[in-house]
Amino acid sequence: MAFDKKKARVANDKGTKKQYQPYMEAEWGFINHWYPAAFSDELPEGEVKGIQIAGVPIVLRRAKGTVHALLDQCLHRGVRFSAKPMCLNDETITCWYHGFTFNLDDGELSTIVAAPDDKLIGTTGIQKFAVEEVNGMIFVFVCEEDWDEEIPPLKNDLPIRFPENNDKFPHPLWPDTPSILDDGVIIRGMHRTGNANWRLACENGFDAGHLLIHRDNAIVQAKEWAVPLGIKPLDDQAIAIIEDEDGPQGFLNRYFTDSYEPILENPILDIKAYGQNPKYFRTSMFMPGVLMVENWPEEHVVQYEWYIPITDDTYEYWEVLVKKCNTEEEKKEFDYRFENLYKPMCLEGFNDCDLMARDAMQNFYADGTGWDDEQLADMDASVIVWRKCASNFNRGIAQPPRGVNGAKKGQSKDLAAAALGDWPGMDAYATGRKYDKS
Amino acid sequence: MSSAEAVAVQEVTSKVTYRFNDGVEFEAISGEGDTLLDVARNNEVPIVHQCLTGSCASCICRVDTGDVSMDSDRVMSLLPSEAREGFRLTCTAYADTDCVVDLDYPSTFSEDHAASQSVITIEELEWVNHNTVRITAELDEDAEMENFEAGQYVQLKVPGTEEWRSYSMSSTVRDLPELTFYIRVLDDGVMSNYLRDRAAVGDTLEIDGPYGVFYLREEKVPQIMIAGGTGLAPMMSMIDTLRLSNFRRKPVILAFGCSFEKDLFAQDELELRGNWMRNLDVRTCVSRPEGDWDGLTMRAQYSITKDDITEDTIAYLCGPPAMNEAAREHLEELGVKGENIHVELFDTAHA
Numbered sequence A: 001m002a003f004d005k006k007k008a009r010v011a012n013d014k015g016t017k018k019q020y021q022p023y024m025e026a027e028w029g030f031i032n033h034w035y036p037a038a039f040s041d042e043l044p045e046g047e048v049k050g051i052q053i054a055g056v057p058i059v060l061r062r063a064k065g066t067v068h069a070l071l072d073q074c075l076h077r078g079v080r081f082s083a084k085p086m087c088l089n090d091e092t093i094t095c096w097y098h099g100f101t102f103n104l105d106d107g108e109l110s111t112i113v114a115a116p117d118d119k120l121i122g123t124t125g126i127q128k129f130a131v132e133e134v135n136g137m138i139f140v141f142v143c144e145e146d147w148d149e150e151i152p153p154l155k156n157d158l159p160i161r162f163p164e165n166n167d168k169f170p171h172p173l174w175p176d177t178p179s180i181l182d183d184g185v186i187i188r189g190m191h192r193t194g195n196a197n198w199r200l201a202c203e204n205g206f207d208a209g210h211l212l213i214h215r216d217n218a219i220v221q222a223k224e225w226a227v228p229l230g231i232k233p234l235d236d237q238a239i240a241i242i243e244d245e246d247g248p249q250g251f252l253n254r255y256f257t258d259s260y261e262p263i264l265e266n267p268i269l270d271i272k273a274y275g276q277n278p279k280y281f282r283t284s285m286f287m288p289g290v291l292m293v294e295n296w297p298e299e300h301v302v303q304y305e306w307y308i309p310i311t312d313d314t315y316e317y318w319e320v321l322v323k324k325c326n327t328e329e330e331k332k333e334f335d336y337r338f339e340n341l342y343k344p345m346c347l348e349g350f351n352d353c354d355l356m357a358r359d360a361m362q363n364f365y366a367d368g369t370g371w372d373d374e375q376l377a378d379m380d381a382s383v384i385v386w387r388k389c390a391s392n393f394n395r396g397i398a399q400p401p402r403g404v405n406g407a408k409k410g411q412s413k414d415l416a417a418a419a420l421g422d423w424p425g426m427d428a429y430a431t432g433r434k435y436d437k438s
Numbered sequence B: 001m002s003s004a005e006a007v008a009v010q011e012v013t014s015k016v017t018y019r020f021n022d023g024v025e026f027e028a029i030s031g032e033g034d035t036l037l038d039v040a041r042n043n044e045v046p047i048v049h050q051c052l053t054g055s056c057a058s059c060i061c062r063v064d065t066g067d068v069s070m071d072s073d074r075v076m077s078l079l080p081s082e083a084r085e086g087f088r089l090t091c092t093a094y095a096d097t098d099c100v101v102d103l104d105y106p107s108t109f110s111e112d113h114a115a116s117q118s119v120i121t122i123e124e125l126e127w128v129n130h131n132t133v134r135i136t137a138e139l140d141e142d143a144e145m146e147n148f149e150a151g152q153y154v155q156l157k158v159p160g161t162e163e164w165r166s167y168s169m170s171s172t173v174r175d176l177p178e179l180t181f182y183i184r185v186l187d188d189g190v191m192s193n194y195l196r197d198r199a200a201v202g203d204t205l206e207i208d209g210p211y212g213v214f215y216l217r218e219e220k221v222p223q224i225m226i227a228g229g230t231g232l233a234p235m236m237s238m239i240d241t242l243r244l245s246n247f248r249r250k251p252v253i254l255a256f257g258c259s260f261e262k263d264l265f266a267q268d269e270l271e272l273r274g275n276w277m278r279n280l281d282v283r284t285c286v287s288r289p290e291g292d293w294d295g296l297t298m299r300a301q302y303s304i305t306k307d308d309i310t311e312d313t314i315a316y317l318c319g320p321p322a323m324n325e326a327a328r329e330h331l332e333e334l335g336v337k338g339e340n341i342h343v344e345l346f347d348t349a350h351a
Helices: A014-018 A021-025 A198-205 A210-214 A216-224 A326-365 A378-393 A412-422 A426-431 B002-011 B036-041 B080-084 B190-198 B229-244 B269-274 B323-333
Strands: A034-038 A048-053 A054-062 A068-072 A092-094 A100-103 A107-110 A128-134 A139-144 A185-194 A230-233 A238-243 A249-252 A260-263 A282-286 A290-294 A303-307 A313-324 B014-020 B025-030 B060-065 B068-070 B087-089 B093-095 B099-103 B118-131 B133-138 B153-157 B162-168 B178-184 B203-209 B221-227 B251-257 B281-288 B314-319 B341-344
Touching: A014 A021, A014 B269, A021 A378, A021 B269, A034 A048, A034 A054, A034 A185, A034 A303, A034 B068, A054 A139, A092 B068, A092 B190, A128 A198, A185 A326, A198 A282, A198 A290, A198 A313, A198 A326, A198 B014, A210 A230, A216 B162, A230 A378, A238 A378, A238 B093, A249 A303, A249 A378, A303 A326, A378 B269, B025 B036, B036 B093, B068 B087, B080 B087, B087 B133, B093 B221, B118 B178, B153 B269, B162 B178, B162 B229, B162 B323, B190 B203, B221 B229, B229 B251, B229 B314, B314 B323, B323 B341
Parallel strands: B014 B099, B221 B251, B221 B314, B251 B281, B314 B341
Antiparallel strands: A034 A139, A048 A054, A054 A068, A068 A128, A092 A100, A100 A107, A128 A139, A185 A313, A230 A260, A238 A249, A249 A282, A282 A290, A290 A303, A303 A313, B014 B025, B060 B087, B060 B099, B068 B093, B118 B133, B118 B203, B133 B178, B153 B162, B153 B203
């Protein structure tokens, strides 16, 4: 039997697609936003680390306690400083190749190791990025080189907070969850690289229809969580757009209200959700692509996720749990649960299924045709809302970069890495992790 | 001109200095009866030109010093105010004395934007109001056109005729090989008749271009665009180009005007762009409202006021000659510098 796809009822027809054109153009992500760059403990004093966000290579260095972020590309021959870090004092970073040396505080070329009289010195430099370190996380404001405005506060690129939003977004079924910016919170988490476009990753966490992939997860079974097969939006109140001029921008799914119906069984297939224990949670998504899952995985805890574009086909998947711990004892207990329960069974076990699902979409979307050929349904209302929010609220679309990892596909280094697995230097090229077999 | 004067002119050879905005200058000697464009072409001075008859305005220059006269019978596309300010069309202009003329584009422009010929295939054809068609077409895969500036135009050959007509792209270079045009359909005219009576998806049209020096200057300064009718097309290309380069921190004002409400089009497209660019201020104007129109009632240019103008404002005008003329005058009164006002002819007389 042949189906005429053109006659199918679609939730995202051409008119809808037009409304999120900028999102479709953002293959390399959004720029002029705050993104997490590293956990504080990944960057001890004196350490250097290279990352890439939205096609922008960035080197982090901690000197005298302060974290600095500069463009991780020497202006001389374009190598990454982080490939083989060389720091000769606390004020500068030196390129390991020909000794070009840059000030950490303003990026200026301050000297060259073997050419201290060179006329270039003092006339040029590399881009410098704003950094904020808070509660064990390092954030970088990844911006265009010609950004000349005041930098928006970090809070505008993080989810809304509680209790200040309790009136707007009440949550009678669970207690207030903390924020990364709250005093005295502890943050535990991990990050790793996924092999898909960052947008496919973004669209997974708040997707009300995807809970099926978590049905058989060990944590769900062990705790007998009543996780539905899916959650169905019922009316236009299901999704709230959050659009403060000077605040977080995004949307919130009003789960566990009359606007969403949990689907617990499908009699045609004779499938039912397991679990007797109610599991209340709520998802919301904010620019530049940060998910908040309230009341997850336990009460008083919130899970945040980022899907930070590295290239147009890789992203850094960040998962953190935030909890306010009032006593040392409480902290110790939470640490124990994190290490022995939540990290292996939630951030890995449960969310590994999400990671797999995103990467599984990549082939369909990689050449761009998937965005035209996909056939979204009513369950995807929040996906479409997110695409429109992102189109309206972004501060800029990252341009396809030149001269960086991922800008050109299928180079010899990629093939060698694939063939050999551990080609020396591969890490340094691909991820900015240092090559320290000196 | 008396015969005695004509003899006197012919005996004069003048030195012409062509000065491009990247600072590159060319000098050449004008011979008898040569137009400035003839002189340029004979001496490989890279002046942009297309029609050679004074109608496309591509070959525009501005006289800095010296006397340059124009064959006023042939100058159809220069505004009187532009002529008074020293603008000339080089294809109809003669150096009466030694002179220096400025070309407001870099000396590399014509090489970087060389016109080429190819074909397009119509993919979508949509009537966006009672007399305007939006065409989306795909450029042939062998086409040489890889680059054009937002605001430039191409010529399309009307199928079944030998007639060519000029249309600005509303799409951007990022959309290539797709090109989009908004075309006004009049009661008569070869392209109008084709679009109304015969045009269909799948038709192929010959295309020649890109042409023109009405294009988005890259300066990161406040932008004002004034469009009448399908003069909106090049502005849409410019707005999308600004958006794609993350031009978010300086205001962009688009004043779009039509006589009647029923003549408006692309309102949904403009609304979306207003959502995407917080710095975009779209002012839709109707000059002869009927019924319950509750928007701005005026000609588009008059929606621009003193408060919109800064010292470095750049303005782009594209509409019927009367609108262009009035808009230029209005903007200059408000303090926009003459050299910062770019004008595109928009002439439906031969549609």
